[in-house]
C-alpha cells in the first residue's frame with residue numbers, strides 16, 4: 001500500500017479513548033478476561049487485519065506488531081549491534097541531558113510518550129532540578145508497572161503517575177498538571193524515533209496534540225533517527241540473528257492465535273526495503289509461494305512474492321522536523337546529533353514559550 005502507507009504507531013496496540021491513570025501505587029487493574037476462556041477477538045485488530053489483507057496492496061498498521069511477544073522482541077532489537085538508534089540516543093542523552101534539564105527548569109512535570117520500559121528516563125530525571133512528577137504514558141500496563149518499580153526507588157520524592165493511553169488518540173491532561181507548582185514546565189519526552197513510524201501528515205497531527213498537551217510554556221524533547229545511509233539502515237532492520245524477522249513474523253502468529261488465522265509462518269519471509277524518495281524503511285512479509293490464508297472465516301489469496309507491508313520507519317532530517325514543527329505550531333529551539341549524524345534530539349517549543 002504505497003499510495004497510502006502502512007500507518008499506526010506505538011509500542012503496543014492503539015485503543016482510542018483510554019486514558020486511565022493507574023493508582024499512585026501502580027496497582028494493576030483486574031485482568032480483562034477470566035483465565036481458561038478464549039478471549040473474544042479485539043475488534044479493532046480484527047478490523048485492521050481484514051481491511052488490510054483485503055486491500056489491493058496488502059498492509060497491516062505497525063501498531064499491531066506490539067503484543068506481549070512483539071514488545072519483548074522489540075526490546076531485544078534495541079540491544080542488537082545493528083540497531084544503532086537506541087544506543088546512539090542514550091549517548092546523546094548522557095552527553096546533553098544537562099542542557100535538556102536546563103531548558104526544563106525546576107519542578108518540571110516530565111511526560112513520556114510510549115514510555116515502554118522507561119530505560120532512558122533516568123538520564124533526564126537525574127539531571128533535572130527537583131522534577132515534580134513523571135507521567136509515563138503507554139498502552140501496556142505491564143511496561144508501566146515495570147517503570148514505576150524501576151523509578152520509585154531511584155527517585156523517592158518524585159510523583160509517578162503511570163497512565164494507560166494510546167498517544168495516537170486524544171490525550172487527557174494528567175492530574176499532575178493541576179497539582180504542580182505554578183512555575184513547573186510541562187516537558188514531553190518522545191524518544192526512540194517513534195515519530196518516524198508515522199507518515200509526515202500524521203506526525204504533524206501528533207506534534208500538534210503534544211503541543212496542546214504541554215501547553216503554552218511547554219517543551220518537547222524529540223528523538224529522531226535521521227540516518228539515510230542504506231548500508232547501515234538495512235541491517236538495522238534485518239539483523240544477522242533474525243530478531244527483526246521474528247518481530248515481523250510474530251504478527252502472523254498473533255493473527256493465527258487471536259483471529260483464528262491459518263498463516264504458515266514458514267511460507268513468509270521478512271524483508272526490509274529502503275525507499276530513497278520517501279526516506280523511509282519499509283518492513284514487508286513476502287509470500288514464498290502462491291497460497292490462500294483464512295482469517296476469521298475470510299479467505300485471502302497471495303501470489304508468490306506478494307507482500308504484506310507491516311511498517312514504515314521514516315528518517316526525518318532536521319529540515320523535515322523544522323517544517324513539521326512549524327505546521328504543528330512549534331519551533332526548534334535547540335538540538336544535538338551524534339558524530340555520525342545518524343540520530344538527533346530536537347527540543348521543540350511553542351513560539352510564545354520563554355526558553
Ligand code: AVI
Pocket residue numbers: 010077085192193194195196197236237244311312313
Ligand atoms: C519503534 N520504532 C521506532 C522502531 C523503528 O525503528 O522504526 C520499530 C522497529 N521496527 C523494526 N525495528 C525497529
